[in-house]
Amino acid sequence: MSLIKVTIDNIEVEVEAGTTILNAARQIGGSVVPPAMCYYSKLEGSGGYCRTCLVKVAQGSAKDPRPMPKLVPSCRTTVQDGMVVQNITSPEVMENRRAITEFLLINHPLDCPVCDQAGECHLQDLSYAHGLDETQTVEERRTFEPIDIGDKIKLNMNRCILCYRCVKVADQITDHRVHGVLGRGDHSEISTHILKAIDNDFSGNMIDVCPVGALTDKTFRFKSRVWFTKPFDAHRECPTCSGKTAIWMKGEEILRVTGRKDKYGEVEEFICNDCRFNHKEIKDWIVEGPRTIERHSVISQNHYQK
Amino acid sequence: MQALTNRSKVVSDKKMTFIEWIYIPAILKGMSITLRHFFKKKATISYPEQKREFSQVYRGQHVLKRDEEGRERCTACGLCAVACPAEAITMVAAERKPGEEHLYREEKYASIYEINMLRCIFCGDCEEACPKEAIFLTDRIVASEYKRAPFIYGKDILVEPLDLNLRVDVSARQTENVLKFKQNKRFAHNK
Numbered sequence: 001m002s003l004i005k006v007t008i009d010n011i012e013v014e015v016e017a018g019t020t021i022l023n024a025a026r027q028i029g030g031s032v033v034p035p036a037m038c039y040y041s042k043l044e045g046s047g048g049y050c051r052t053c054l055v056k057v058a059q060g061s062a063k064d065p066r067p068m069p070k071l072v073p074s075c076r077t078t079v080q081d082g083m084v085v086q087n088i089t090s091p092e093v094m095e096n097r098r099a100i101t102e103f104l105l106i107n108h109p110l111d112c113p114v115c116d117q118a119g120e121c122h123l124q125d126l127s128y129a130h131g132l133d134e135t136q137t138v139e140e141r142r143t144f145e146p147i148d149i150g151d152k153i154k155l156n157m158n159r160c161i162l163c164y165r166c167v168k169v170a171d172q173i174t175d176h177r178v179h180g181v182l183g184r185g186d187h188s189e190i191s192t193h194i195l196k197a198i199d200n201d202f203s204g205n206m207i208d209v210c211p212v213g214a215l216t217d218k219t220f221r222f223k224s225r226v227w228f229t230k231p232f233d234a235h236r237e238c239p240t241c242s243g244k245t246a247i248w249m250k251g252e253e254i255l256r257v258t259g260r261k262d263k264y265g266e267v268e269e270f271i272c273n274d275c276r277f278n279h280k281e282i283k284d285w286i287v288e289g290p291r292t293i294e295r296h297s298v299i300s301q302n303h304y305q306k
Numbered sequence: 307m308q309a310l311t312n313r314s315k316v317v318s319d320k321k322m323t324f325i326e327w328i329y330i331p332a333i334l335k336g337m338s339i340t341l342r343h344f345f346k347k348k349a350t351i352s353y354p355e356q357k358r359e360f361s362q363v364y365r366g367q368h369v370l371k372r373d374e375e376g377r378e379r380c381t382a383c384g385l386c387a388v389a390c391p392a393e394a395i396t397m398v399a400a401e402r403k404p405g406e407e408h409l410y411r412e413e414k415y416a417s418i419y420e421i422n423m424l425r426c427i428f429c430g431d432c433e434e435a436c437p438k439e440a441i442f443l444t445d446r447i448v449a450s451e452y453k454r455a456p457f458i459y460g461k462d463i464l465v466e467p468l469d470l471n472l473r474v475d476v477s478a479r480q481t482e483n484v485l486k487f488k489q490n491k492r493f494a495h496n497k
Contacts, residue, residue, distance in 0.1 A: 222399040223399070
């Protein structure tokens with residue numbers, strides 16, 4: 001297949017036709033990669049909801065060098081030959097990203113001290129990097145009555161940013177989906193139709209894909225803050241999934257089992273619920289070694305590595 | 307070698323003169339210095355009876371505050387423990403059960419909260435890190451003990467009493483400027 005040239009933030013890269021701007025940026029890597037709250041490379045059709053990855057296209061293509069009139073979502077826009085994209089070099093994009101972050105936070109409760117996702121929350125990172133440090137709104141935040149979606153997964157709808165990732169997981173990874181987005185507009189919420197427990201071999205992956213603390217592990221609920229636990233790569237013989245996981249340990253205790261997340265917070269392989277929820281003994285696992293943690297992550301606090 | 311200061315004296319083993327040899331002038335000189343100290347102002351005080359004036363922001367024993375309704379403010383977020391340079395703070399969180407709303411302010415609370423007072427260096431970083439205005443350092447002095455074990459302070463010592471009259475006053479640490487600053491709507495979530 002022929003490669004096409006695209007320039008992102010003055011860095012030229014050659015990618016296959018049909019690649020999105022976001023994935024082209026990921027091939028460059030580093031700080032030119034737009035943040036993504038809803039796009040998930042392992043889930044088909046994800047992206048396009050959160051608008052955090054909006055970028056400016058200064059030149060549409062070599063044939064038609066006109067700029068695109070509005071900022072475009074980089075996760076849904078495919079590259080064209082000779083396209084010139086501005087991400088962090090455009091003040092317009094950065095200003096817009098700040099505004100989008102503010103929009104995402106309008107109804108997001110400020111309960112990070114309570115939330116189990118704190119420390120590995122993408123919205124926390126995004127608002128730390130792009131958001132304002134104070135709120136401009138005085139209105140009441142939207143709240144939902146808590147609903148029970150089963151004994152393994154905790155749903156806190158107030159924290160949800162409607163990224164649809166968990167819906168895509170249920171559609172693509174599990175046999176049948178029992179939850180979805182109900183309601184419209186401001187009233188949209190993740191819910192099961194007529195209170196039903198989400199029970200499926202792979203439903204636990206909803207926890208991993210959730211960028212915020214809306215879906216969290218009930219077996220890990222309030223056990224520890226993530227930065228007091230240390231992640232290790234581990235595997236086991238599993239008949240249903242690859243069995244390759246990350247175990248989060250505090251001392252000799254396994255507090256939590258998750259998929260192995262890469263630098264974009266996406267799991268390498270989806271794991272089954274049996275591995276995730278039922279194997280919390282050290283003898284269940286073959287530990288490969290500590291995972292590398294980004295130095296600036298709060299999880300690296302108090303962990304001494306070579 | 308060159309001397310670093312001019313106060314150093316070169317030691318010699320030369321023979322003492324008669325005056326030096328009888329030692330009496332040297333003894334008298336030393337005694338006069340000792341006697342002079344009898345009439346000087348004492349540097350010490352008799353502590354439990356007399357107390358020194360403390361700075362208003364003295365960093366002594368910690369307190370875990372309750373809010374106006376007597377609910378514990380601490381939500382076991384772990385920020386004090388991660389901010390602590392001496393790693394003196396440990397905690398175990400628990401979920402608030404229905405019917406405990408009058409005891410704990412948030413959904414989550416600290417069921418165990420321990421500060422190792424032997425490790426604590428009273429830097430006040432925990433106070434600064436706390437997003438819920440739960441932990442404060444006070445002007446109380448940590449009592450001395452004979453054993454090491456009692457220095458691990460649990461919630462029984464740290465949480466202030468429910469009785470309004472026995473509450474620990476930390477208003478001096480929150481000056482008018484601080485309180486005015488907190489009127490800002492960005493702290494509205496912390497009411």
